[in-house]
Amino acid sequence: MLAIFAYTLKRLRSQILGWGISFGLITVYLMAIYNPMIEQQAEVVALFNAYGEVMLAFFGGGLDFLSPAGYLDFALFSYVPVIAGIFAVLIGSGLLATDEEKGRLDLLLAYPVSRSAIFWGRFLAFAAATVAILACTWLGFVAGLPLVDWDVSVLALALPHLSLLAVLLLFGAIALLLSLLLPSRTVAASVAGGLLVANYLITSLARINELLKPLDAVLPLKYYQGGSALDGLNILPFAVLLGATVLLAALAWLLFTRRDIRVSGEGSWKVPFSR
Amino acid sequence: MSIDLAITIHGLTKSYGRVLALRGLDLEVQRGEIFGFLGPNGAGKTTTIRCLLDMIRPDSGTLRVLGFDPQADPVAVHARAGYLPGELALEDNLNAEQQLRYFAALRGNRLDWEYVRRLAARLELDLKRPIKNLSKGNKQKVGVVQALMHQPELLLLDEPTAGLDPLLQQETLRLVQEARQQGATIFFSSHILSEVQEIADRVGIIRQGALVEVAETQTLVHRALRRVRLRLREPLATAALAAIPGVTILSASDGVSLVLQVEGEMDALIKAVAQFPVVEFETERPSLEEVFLAYYAA
Numbered sequence: 001m002l003a004i005f006a007y008t009l010k011r012l013r014s015q016i017l018g019w020g021i022s023f024g025l026i027t028v029y030l031m032a033i034y035n036p037m038i039e040q041q042a043e044v045v046a047l048f049n050a051y052g053e054v055m056l057a058f059f060g061g062g063l064d065f066l067s068p069a070g071y072l073d074f075a076l077f078s079y080v081p082v083i084a085g086i087f088a089v090l091i092g093s094g095l096l097a098t099d100e101e102k103g104r105l106d107l108l109l110a111y112p113v114s115r116s117a118i119f120w121g122r123f124l125a126f127a128a129a130t131v132a133i134l135a136c137t138w139l140g141f142v143a144g145l146p147l148v149d150w151d152v153s154v155l156a157l158a159l160p161h162l163s164l165l166a167v168l169l170l171f172g173a174i175a176l177l178l179s180l181l182l183p184s185r186t187v188a189a190s191v192a193g194g195l196l197v198a199n200y201l202i203t204s205l206a207r208i209n210e211l212l213k214p215l216d217a218v219l220p221l222k223y224y225q226g227g228s229a230l231d232g233l234n235i236l237p238f239a240v241l242l243g244a245t246v247l248l249a250a251l252a253w254l255l256f257t258r259r260d261i262r263v264s265g266e267g268s269w270k271v272p273f274s275r
Numbered sequence: 276m277s278i279d280l281a282i283t284i285h286g287l288t289k290s291y292g293r294v295l296a297l298r299g300l301d302l303e304v305q306r307g308e309i310f311g312f313l314g315p316n317g318a319g320k321t322t323t324i325r326c327l328l329d330m331i332r333p334d335s336g337t338l339r340v341l342g343f344d345p346q347a348d349p350v351a352v353h354a355r356a357g358y359l360p361g362e363l364a365l366e367d368n369l370n371a372e373q374q375l376r377y378f379a380a381l382r383g384n385r386l387d388w389e390y391v392r393r394l395a396a397r398l399e400l401d402l403k404r405p406i407k408n409l410s411k412g413n414k415q416k417v418g419v420v421q422a423l424m425h426q427p428e429l430l431l432l433d434e435p436t437a438g439l440d441p442l443l444q445q446e447t448l449r450l451v452q453e454a455r456q457q458g459a460t461i462f463f464s465s466h467i468l469s470e471v472q473e474i475a476d477r478v479g480i481i482r483q484g485a486l487v488e489v490a491e492t493q494t495l496v497h498r499a500l501r502r503v504r505l506r507l508r509e510p511l512a513t514a515a516l517a518a519i520p521g522v523t524i525l526s527a528s529d530g531v532s533l534v535l536q537v538e539g540e541m542d543a544l545i546k547a548v549a550q551f552p553v554v555e556f557e558t559e560r561p562s563l564e565e566v567f568l569a570y571y572a573a
Contacts, residue, residue, distance in 0.1 A: 003380040011368070103364035107421075110328050110358035110431075111381040112350045260331040263321075263362060 004113060004121030005128075012091065012129040019087050020136030027137050030075045031144025041066065057207045068150045072141075073227025077160050081167050081224060082200050088130065089192040092172030095122045096256060097185035106263050115257045123176065123249055130168050134161045152230060159233040163225040166241035170220050171196055173248040180255045220244065280339070281306045281429055281460035282327065287336035289322055289484075296322040298484040299336070304462055304477075309455050311475030311492065312464040313567055319484040320464035321361050324431050327462075328358060341429055354382075357422035361433035361464070363414055365406045371395070371417050372402035378421045386425045394420045397446055411438040419447055423454060430454060432463035436470060448474050468567055480567060502559040503535040503544065508552035519543045 037044055048056065048065065065074040096119070099105040108118065141157045175192035182188045199219045206216035216222050223237035282304035289297040297319045304310045314320050325331045327340050329349035338344065343351045365374055379386055395402050400416040409417070415438040422430060430451065436444040451461055452474055465471050471478060471492070478495055480488040488495065502525075510530030517524050521538040537544055541558070548556065 003377070007377055007380075103360070103362050104366065106325075106330060106360045107358065107363065107365075107418075108381075109330050110353055110356070110360075111378065112354035112383075113381050114350050258332075261325075263325070263330075263360075 001113070001117035001121040004118050005125045008095075008122045008125035009128055012125060015087065015091065016129050016132045019084070019133045023084075023133060023137040024140035024143075027076065027140030028144045030072075031141060031147045034071060034148045038066065053208055057204045068148075068152050069227045069230040071227070072160060072230055077164065077226035079200075081164060081171075081221060082196060084133070084164065084168055085171050085196045086193065087133065088126075088168040088172040089175045089189050089196060091126050091129065092175030093179040093185050093189040093192060095126055095172075095176050095179070097179035097188060100262055101185060103263055105261055109261060116253065119253045119256050123173075123253075126172055127169055130165060130172070134165055134168075137161060156230055159229040160225065160227050162233060163229045163238060163241075166238055166245065167220060167224045170241050170245045170248070173245045173252065177248050177252040177255070180252055180259065279306055280304065281308075281341055282310075282462060283337075283339040284323070284327075285337045287323070287326060287338065288334045289319075289326060289331065290334055296484050297326075297333070297336075300481070300484065300486055302479055302486055302489065304460060306460050307455065307458060308476045309451065309461040309474050310463070311471035311478045312462065312481065313466065313468065313471055313478055314464070314481035315466055318481045320481060321433055322484075323481070324358075324433050324462070324464060327431060328352065328356070355427055356429040356431055357425065357427035359418045359422040359430075359432045359435050361437070363418040365414055365417060367405075367407040370403055370405045371400060371409070371413075374406055374417060375402070375421060375424065379424070382425050390426070391420060391424045394423055394450070397450065398443060412440065412443070415439055416443070419450070423450060426454070426457065426459075428459055430459055430461045430463070432461065434465055434467075435463055436465075436467065444470065501537045501541070503533075503537055503541075504555065504557040504559070505533040505535065505548065505553070506555040507531050507533075508554055511551055516544070516547060519547055 045066075064070040096105065099108065109115065138158050138161050142154050145152070145154065145157070171192060174195065175188055178192050179185050179188035182191065199221045202212055203216050203219055203221040203224075206212035206222075220241060223240045225234060225237060280303050282302065284300055284302040287297050287300040287302075288295070300319070300323060302323075312320050312323070322331065326333050327338060327345055329345040329352070332346065338346070340352045341355050345352045366377070369377065375391060379388070379391075392402070394400075395416075398416040398419060400413065400420060404413070406414065406417070415436075419435060422432065422435075432451070435451070436447050439447060448470055451463070455461055463471075463475075475492050478488075478490060478492050479486055508531075511527075511533070513524055513527045513530065513533070516522055516533070516535065520543065521540075522544055523536040523538075525534040525536055527533040535544070537558075
């Protein structure tokens with residue numbers, strides 16, 4: 001499993017660098033503009049109020065965006081699950097399906113490595129890559145901490161990242177499971193990406209629409225804590241996300257260990273009406 | 276299962292949706308033999324090999340590979356087998372050596388890297404070239420090396436010489452024969468009949484997912500129809516020859532030059548022809564290809 005893990009992580013290195021450096025630079029920038037924003041507090045508050053309730057619902061809803069937790073949520077953590085979710089969905093859906101579609105899995109599975117080792121080696125490499133990207137984001141915040149007058153520890157800064165990590169792992173697991181059920185990696189990534197965006201819209205709008213709350217209660221982003229985790233990570237929703245990740249990953253693992261490996265379209269199926 | 280058997284397949288059935296790819300396949304391969312598995316595209320050759328390696332699960336039937344059940348203990352089978360898939364796909368972002376070292380790592384790095392270099396040299400494979408820049412034939416060389424590099428007990432080769440030029444096809448076949456000399460069992464599928472005839476001890480012919488014949492290669496060739504070309508000094512009444520069991524007259528336009536097809540032994544024909552002044556008597560053994568086509572025409 002170690003060889004599979006190490007090689008998968010190596011294959012992900014350009015993704016880690018690209019996403020990690022981008023997020024790291026963005027977070028330094030966000031810290032750098034915090035004080036100038038506070039200096040123009042009255043104008044900023046007026047501007048945000050002008051956005052209206054619906055618009056603000058997509059950026060964290062009711063948090064005080066001048067507080068450290070509210071600012072982090074408004075400036076990054078409220079919407080970053082959708083952006084970083086693209087990484088999770090693309091990598092999760094391609095963890096096994098890309099090699100299967102290209103025919104590489106056929107040869108890999110002829111080596112003395114169990115399907116379980118291949119599955120968990122790759123899933124853990126995806127998790128490690130996600131941790132590495134979020135570590136870059138966290139380091140950006142830590143580097144920018146001297147630029148703001150916050151009474152926040154570097155460990156506290158890590159807490160919103162933990163909640164984000166749980167969300168990304170969950171959507172990665174959803175994409176992985178779908179890639180084993182649906183006819184192609186592209187279809188799986190599209191469906192998982194659609195679920196992510198739909199979840200973001202529903203969870204955001206549920207802040208101002210009571211009718212959406214029952215649906216929101218069963219969606220992953222309901223349990224995402226965003227910037228508010230800066231004031232303390234609530235263990236229960238965090239555990240719900242991790243538990244769901246483990247459950248879906250275990251389902252995907254069971255499926256992978258039992259199903260036929262497709263080659264040249266054998267055993268696959270087509271989406272109705274697709275060409 | 277006998278210890279002399281490398282592969283045992285009983286009643287193997289596999290379907291893809293409504294398509295029945297294997298229909299109760301029965302097959303045994305002896306340890307240390309080269310077994311050629313013949314059939315056109317879609318006959319079930321690749322499906323059989325992929326069942327043996329537990330890449331796909333049969334609907335019914337039993338399999339034993341080197342004494343192991345591939346479904347129950349695939350890692351044990353994979354540790355002892357080398358596999359070359361029919362549609363080889365490699366990591367484009369690596370060069371040949373990096374790819375082979377990754378494969379070696381999956382085998383716990385327990386192999387002789389000098390042997391790998393010797394194999395690569397014999398196949399004229401440049402280990403430093405990126406895989407994305409390799410031709411299909413050169414990628415196939417990487418495939419052949421990875422299948423052989425750990426000196427496996429069993430080689431499962433799906434169209435091993437596909438994409439190679441004739442000289443390298445011969446070198447690959449020599450490597451396969453050398454592996455057998457060192458004790459390996461070789462099970463290889465092909466539709467290049469000449470190479471099967473050249474190296475296989477026994478041949479199995481698969482048709483529409485079922486085995487229609489298993490025999491020693493030479494027996495199969497000898498058992499089949501022969502063609503006889505006959506030239507006589509004077510015309511012959513062809514009815515005398517046509518009456519011989521197993522003889523069919525294919526052409527006898529002038530009664531002097533005849534082409535006959537003979538099934539089974541030649542004795543009765545030779546005795547009948549001996550009564551006439553014979554100028555030429557020529558027999559042609561069919562190639563394995565003709566034998567193969569005869570099964571498919573049946």
